[in-house]
Amino acid sequence: MSKTLNEAALSTPNARKALAEGNHWRGINADVHLGYRKQKRGGRWMVRWYRGDQKYKQATIGTADDGKMEANGADCLSFEQAKTRAAKVASQARADEIASADGPAPTVGSAVQDHIAAHDVRQAARGESKRDIRVRLTKHVSRSRLATIALHALTESDLGKWRASLADGLASATVRRIVNDLRAALNAAAMKHRARLPAETMMVIKAGLATVDAETAQARDKAALPDADIRRIIQAASTVDSDDDWGGDLLRMVLVLSATGSRFSQVKRNAVADLQIAQNRLMVPTSRKGRGKKKASHIGIRIGSDVLEELRPAIAGRRGKEPLLERWRHKQEKATEDQPPRWVKSERGPWLNATELARPWSKIIKLAGLPADTVPYALRHSSIVRQLRAGLPVRLVAALHDTSARMIELHYSAAIVDALDDLSAGAVIPLVATSEDNVVRLRNEGRR
Template sequence: RHVLTDPVAEIALHKLKETDFDQWRSRRSPALSVSTIRRVTNDLKASLNAAAVKNRSRLPAEVALIIKNGLSAGEAAPPVARDQAALPDADVRRIIGAARAVDIDQGWDGDLLRMVLVLSATGARFSQVARMAVGDIQIQQNRLMVPTSRKGRGTKNTTHIGIRVGTDVIDQLRPAIAGKQRGEALLQRWRHVQTKATEIRPPQWVRDARGPWTAASELARPWLDIITRAGLPREVVPYSLRHSSIVRQLRAGLPVRLVAALHDTSTIMIERHYASAIVDLLDELSASAIVPLMSDQPATNVMALRAGQL
């Protein structure tokens, strides 16, 4: 929509100039968000680079440089402060409580509550949680083994990340593992099929079989019911639970490297997107190291002993 309908799409690859990209950029709708611009630009750049490699023998040598410079100028944007999307612990508990209520009202048999609870407890992405198996619960250690993300280029040397959770989370997951094989999906939901219409009854959706969650979009409709019942704005999305987990651990004093490892991301991403939480932590740590420097001021870390304590 933003490329193929634009005049830039009519220019032959060997005739492209950096000014053509500048003109394309100036014709874009001002209503486009930064993330949309970045995604469209990256897709266009990848497509042109692939075409340049395929037709390398028939293209000028500088075409790769033209693509790189033409689609990188002016696209940089300041990192998004994701810590602002983090929720207080009280709001996370309200979401879980609302998930329990919606689960009961809509007949989810605990499936919806367990999904929201695991997302909240681990801070993992939906795609990771959906791939968890029954064997990924370590009850004695109160630990969930969360599969690593499929993002990246396959350089990871581990398949799971161990995350400690509370006994309340483990207790809620016990019904999901009872009588199941270790390789079965931990979090499942009912699948429905539509019955055929008859003369006396219209078509209906009925339960067919249970199976694993397959896409984050399956959570969209019940999530809206959850946040409405919890009294939270529509801007609160399931990914807010991940932001909340990261910020909670940072403010608890966990090292940035450990927080990044537990959430299957890099320290660079943590430092870039959760700066204010890190600043708050460093501020508290530095404040605890302050001592009076004036000789007439008593030290705040000196405690008077009562008689008989020596």
């Protein structure tokens, strides 16, 4: 800056009244100045900030409270309000310049699109085609006002208002999935563009999308099924498998889900070599959930000899790296003069998505006589609750189900209490004296 700033008295209406018409400035810091433009009828506040190379940029920020109007913090500002507004405008303008220095400033919408594209690439590399993240983020973020906000201008209030809008008509579990998807997208963008974003961007994302404990503490042990119902599901799966010509593929999938309590996304990746017959054990691949922590590639889970016998046909004459659980793909044959179009078996391949289980599952549940809203994930809940009630340590149950002890304690507390209640019952002793306890035995002191 080539000239020394001549600071004017701007702090009170009376001080400003004594000024001549024209522009007057006062420094907020070395590079930002608060200005006052004196006019015949009142005045207006301005701000200018240094851009380098002896150049400034200037903007009007509001009307001054020169006596005819009272300051309201919106369009009419006092001196202190004008100082605050000036600093904010200058800071935002500089952030805009930095964010746009190497191209268009990244927005929430661009962060979402980049995240979806990266997710699609990962899924393609795994041979999967999972579209649920794309559907959720496109519907609830890309089409909202939040998508238009630049990352450097994003506030906790913006994220809070968007999150509050989700609660209308959506289940809490669905809201959590959407929030988690957006958090991952924004964190990835914040890391990628960190040189162009304010230092507090990561904290804004963390605070604005923070998990609410009251939302997550849902009791899942109520979704667990009795062992008798699990057996009915398996029997129904065997019937549906036979009736619909699944060739054992459907029964084996339901059996593995029931016996291991693992997620569909895990068991579908099981290979033939993962079935260890001599040890009555299935090595289940760990989930791809979580970030930044090293995990073992598989979890060893003991299975019953009955389950093992049902799985033997799936490994006979097959290589160890081939998928353990497969199913037939079908294609439609064109109609002929003798018969209408029909679906016929085409080729075998691994299960791809949990949605492939939806249609046969509804038949299984109906045949088993269970409520229509019973979902396959109930098999996982049932496995966890069964082990807890059997007295297995919480940490072991968590490890066998590829989750944390904290999540087990948070969601399956009733089952833990039942198990601990049985253990603590052994430590109960009679505390009220009986008639026999009132007999006082004299000590034999002997004759003197």
